[in-house]
Amino acid sequence: MQDHFKVASQVFDIPSSGKQKKAAIIVAVIIMIISTIALPHGMRSLPEIDPFLSASTAWLIFGDLLTSYIVYSQYRASGLPCLLVLSCTYLYTGLMTTMHIVTFPGLLKNMLQFGPESQTAVWLWAFWHGGFAIGILLYIFTKVRWSKPLETVEQIFNLGTAGIVITLLTVFGMLELAMASGDLLPGIIHNGDYRKLNTSGIGPVIWILNLLALIAMGYRTKGQTVLNLWLTVAVLALLTDITLTLFAGTRFTLGWYLAKVNSAFAATVVIISALSEVNRLFIRLSEQHRQLVESGRQLEQVNEKLTQLTNLDGLTEIPNRRRFDEILAWEMVCPEERLTSLSLLIIDVDCFKSYNDHYGHQGGDQVLKMIAQTIYNGVKGIHGFAARYGGEEFVVVLSDCDAGETRQVAEMIRKAVAGLAIKHEVSIFASHVTISIGGYCLAPKDPMDQQDLIRRADHCLYKAKDAGRNQSVVQGWSRNTTAGIIRSLDRPS
Template sequence: MHGNYKVASQVFDIPSSSKQRKLAILIGILIIAVSLVALPFGMTALPATETFLSAAIGWLIFGDMLTAFIIYSQYRASGLPALLVLSCTYLYSGLMTFLHILTFPDLFGGLGEMIGAGGQTAGWLWVFWHSGFSFGILLYAWVNRKWSKPLSSKEKIFNYGTAGITLTLLTVFGVFELTALGDRWLPNIIHEHDYRKLNTSGIGPVLWILSFFALVAVWRRIKGWSMLHLWLAVAMLALLMDVTLTLFAGMRFTLGWYVAKFNSVVASTVVICAVVNEVNRLFIRLSEQHRQLMESGLQLEHANEQLIRLTNLDGLTEIPNRRRFDEILDWEMVSPEERGTALSLLIIDIDCFKAYNDYYGHQGGDHVLKEIAWTIYAEAKQEQGFAARYGGEEFVVVLSGLETQETQEAAERLRQAVASLGIEHKRSKAEPYVTISVGGYRLAPFDPMDAEEFIRRADRCLYRAKEEGRNRSVVEG
């Protein structure tokens, strides 16, 4: 399970980058700066723009619920209990925000009264919403420290997840029932839009202290500067400024109250924005790795082609080599009862090649080998045959379907093609130019002869051609 955790929760596990830390610090400074600038004018009354409240709360709900869903997905993949707590915290916040907007006075007509809300319900829901979120963050930090090992099985992950979501839903339901009956069980904290009693009753300061300790708890978890804890600290800073401005303003629809709502939006969405950005970065890296993998695949394919080419071709003459000849001959020398076509083998030797090398040098010898190799290869191709370098100054040609006389004529054409090159050879015992000797053997259809004997008989004919004076061809069969 530990291995799965590292893969599945990598979005939250990876350390934050230097750019992320700089951006987080910049956003944190902006949150504090804007809040401090607004603080002296926080009690200034502004027009009651209920559409702004609807839009802001709607964005809060969207951010909280989406964050809860993504973090819960990470919990299911990793089995880390701390992620379950964090997911339930955002789920709680999203549901409480939804109930808060439903019960907000005059926003949806009499809908709040229809679901049992009283005049104090929206105010107390705000208190339980913010205090519950801060408590959830404190619980997350504690579980993350005390219970860092993932759950051991999928069954436990499912059961704990179900229990966590159920407990969250029951808590939200219980809090709503409590706040709906607030006129009877809870003290009045708001009159019209004035909620200054929240401060004088001590509830506001306690809420602020709880938010502050939640921020400290997250900040202490930034030891490794992980992406999750970095942006969670920014979210808690925004929440603390939200509570600070709200308590200081003391009235709805004041400058401090409006700025506090902006801080609420930041607190709700900063984590999900960071996660989406990180997922996008991971996707870009994955795409780049895929591109590199495709390029590597093409390079490997090209390398394989080159390897096959080098394996099958002679390095100097670049015509098929001895290995390729052995493969072709084995393929042609099928069992005698299946081979219904005659097969001819020519073995070719450059006359007095050692003398040529000694007189003209190895570079001259290499040049001659290349010229003769390509001449033999081209002639064999015209005969619908196969040519290869056999070794040293020897070459072989495999022909199919020829009679003995036709094989002799093919050998003569090869000999004449080389002679017609007119390459000077002052040390030749045959002619004053480069010549070849050819020995060949024709294997009749269904002849049970093996490959070794076939080569031996063709080589014996080559020996005869040399003994008879070179620059000639001898074919049997």
């Protein structure tokens, strides 16, 4: 079960590399430098740009909700409760941001009436930023105290449903509380000036909560995984957002605008890191797939070469005895289904031992190569199969030939070898190298076994040798007669 979860949540389980930690540090330093430089000028008033506020807030809402969805998907796959807490935290901030922009004074004039003195938006801002810090602290607490995944799908579904329901109830409760701020909560903004956030102690409490969340993230997680590394950067960005907002004191100042930018970054940095890791994994997977395909192609080539080496005779480079046995066995399987005749020729080089003794083994090997290629090329055109049987013997398998036609093929081979005119000074039969051939033709559907066919062809070979060599003897089935013997009439002079 746990192995399944580990694979399923692999995007957020990936350990952060040295390069990623350096990148996170660089981003954090840039945020700190820009915020520190802007801080003394944070109260400088800038033009009211409603499209900027709408666009940045929409981006923030989009980032929060999408992050919530991605993290929740990982929770369903892994069953880790801490991911549910983190998902609900981003869901909370996304919904609270939505409520904040809806209640922002004058932004949606035609839809809702929230005047410039409305306290709702600023209280929602306080609940939003304070709630995010509390959510991060709960995430760390759950990660430490409840590190084991849930066991069953039902448990995952039930806890997930409960988490979402609690989050929605919390959001609507905070909205009701903020909208009733005139009666239940003190006023903290007047004429766009919310510096009372600081003097009332609410702002410092929110700032301290986020600082504690940042310290807890750094101390407990140490950025060991991609998720925790960039989540730490997100908490830092939100802390600078709060710092700039509290220091700016009023809306539409430099600090206020820059705070919105930091908020948007905090909402999307986790998504960006997740997508970056997914893309990196995809690139790695694609490269591994390419390597696998290339390895497969090389393996096929090696297997093909191995098959060739296994099936070919090393000296003559034509099929070997092993391949011949396979072909003949395949041809003779299920004789009742074999509708054509099957012929076997066994060929022997005459007086080859004396040739070897006189001309040497290298000369003998060269003769075997020449004869093998002559036989192989001779029967290839009629779809015959030729192989080296062993030593100076060769075999030919023919299909759909009767004894007479088999004898014609044998004679064609014999004459082709004689036509090579290879000098053989010590032969007692001819002045050149000759061959003797014995063959047997099996009738269609004949149930004769493989060994019996070889014995009959070999018997004919001995007849050819006994009759003086340099000739062929073929027995077996004929279309005109059921059996017979056909000898070559071409005798050496």
